[in-house]
Amino acid sequence: xxxxxxxxxxxxxxxxxxxxxxxxxxxxxxxxxxxxxxxxxxxxxxxxxxxxxxxxxxxxxxxxxxxxxxxxxxxxxx
Numbered sequence: 001x002x003x004x005x006x007x008x009x010x011x012x013x014x015x016x017x018x019x020x021x022x023x024x025x026x027x028x029x030x031x032x033x034x035x036x037x038x039x040x041x042x043x044x045x046x047x048x049x050x051x052x053x054x055x056x057x058x059x060x061x062x063x064x065x066x067x068x069x070x071x072x073x074x075x076x077x078x
Contacts, residue, residue, distance in 0.1 A: 003055055004055075012070070014070075015070055025058050029053050030051045
């Protein structure tokens with residue numbers, strides 16, 4: 001089951017228990033990074049380009065369901 005990452009207009013919801021806030025996410029990421037080393041050998045990542053970023057599975061932390069997480073619209077503040 002492919003599931004999309006929530007954005008500013010959507011969020012995840014467990015249709016089994018109603019959870020909106022706690023999920024375990026199994027995610028595969030592959031990226032190209034530019035590492036900058038100082039003369040002492042310490043390094044920082046100064047640039048990163050995502051090559052692959054797949055969400056493989058999302059499990060509800062409350063009830064453990066891994067087949068009930070769906071993408072729903074966010075409720076707008078009134």
